[in-house]
Amino acid sequence: xxxxxxxPSTLSVQEGDSAVIKCTYSxxxxxxxxxxxxxxxxxxxxxxxxxxxVGEKKDQRIAVTxxxxxKHFSLxxxxxxPEDSAVYFCAPSGTGAGSYQLTFGKGTKLSVIP
Amino acid sequence: xxxITQSPKYLFxxxxxxxxxxCEQNLNHDAMYWYRQDPxxxxxxxxxxxxxxxxxxxxxxxxxxxxxxxxxSFPLTVTSAQKNPTAFYLCASSMHGGxxxxxxxxxxxxxxxx
Numbered sequence: 001x002x003x004x005x006x007x008p009s010t011l012s013v014q015e016g017d018s019a020v021i022k023c024t025y026s027x028x029x030x031x032x033x034x035x036x037x038x039x040x041x042x043x044x045x046x047x048x049x050x051x052x053x054v055g056e057k058k059d060q061r062i063a064v065t066x067x068x069x070x071k072h073f074s075l076x077x078x079x080x081x082p083e084d085s086a087v088y089f090c091a092p093s094g095t096g097a098g099s100y101q102l103t104f105g106k107g108t109k110l111s112v113i114p
Numbered sequence: 115x116x117x118i119t120q121s122p123k124y125l126f127x128x129x130x131x132x133x134x135x136x137c138e139q140n141l142n143h144d145a146m147y148w149y150r151q152d153p154x155x156x157x158x159x160x161x162x163x164x165x166x167x168x169x170x171x172x173x174x175x176x177x178x179x180x181x182x183x184x185x186x187s188f189p190l191t192v193t194s195a196q197k198n199p200t201a202f203y204l205c206a207s208s209m210h211g212g213x214x215x216x217x218x219x220x221x222x223x224x225x226x227x228x
Contacts, residue, residue: 032215034216034217036217043204043219043220043221044204044219049216089156091217100162100164100170101159101162102147102162102208102217104149104156104157105156106156107157109154
């Protein structure tokens with residue numbers, strides 16, 4: 001299956017600052033790059049995704065950028081707010097061998113300090 | 115109301131007993147997954163299934179068993195062979211097996227061994 005690494009594992013920012021989380025993957029056949037947000041005690045939910053034919057996608061304060069050559073993609077959150085505090089997971093997937101084994105990164109715990 | 119439902123939300127088990135966690139989806143998804151989440155940890159894949167009557171071991175399958183007799187249902191049994199079963203268990207589904215599609219999660223079952 002896919003080998004997925006996320007950095008950093010924890011991130012603290014002041015309210016209003018930006019946060020960036022990076023996800024590195026191993027399968028060059030991956031072509032779907034989502035980010036999930038899990039609030040405390042709740043289920044993970046998709047917040048943004050990108051496909052391999054696009055380099056960047058924005059949705060209000062969040063954006064995802066993709067570098068297929070280097071095999072990594074990043075989540076960008078601008079003007080952070082306390083409600084952005086959560087754990088964020090990446091889960092790249094595609095059509096290559098082992099793609100059915102949906103693998104998540106180990107997560108990044110983001111804390112936004114008011 | 116479409117979605118993926120796990121039950122029960124909280125479950126207590128005595129040591130040495132088997133226990134079965136329920137997962138049902140009405141999204142007509144082919145693929146279903148079980149993950150284990152320990153405090154402050156990521157999502158570790160236990161088992162996954164791409165189609166009815168077929169399932170595969172994930173990264174931490176020892177001490178667990180599953181069945182996929184119906185498309186809508188993917189129950190997980192935690193057996194007495196699982197040495198440390200206390201954890202938060204999440205079930206997920208996606209339209210196809212891991213490829214290019216969003217994963218939807220149930221609300222989770224918190225299992226405690228007493």
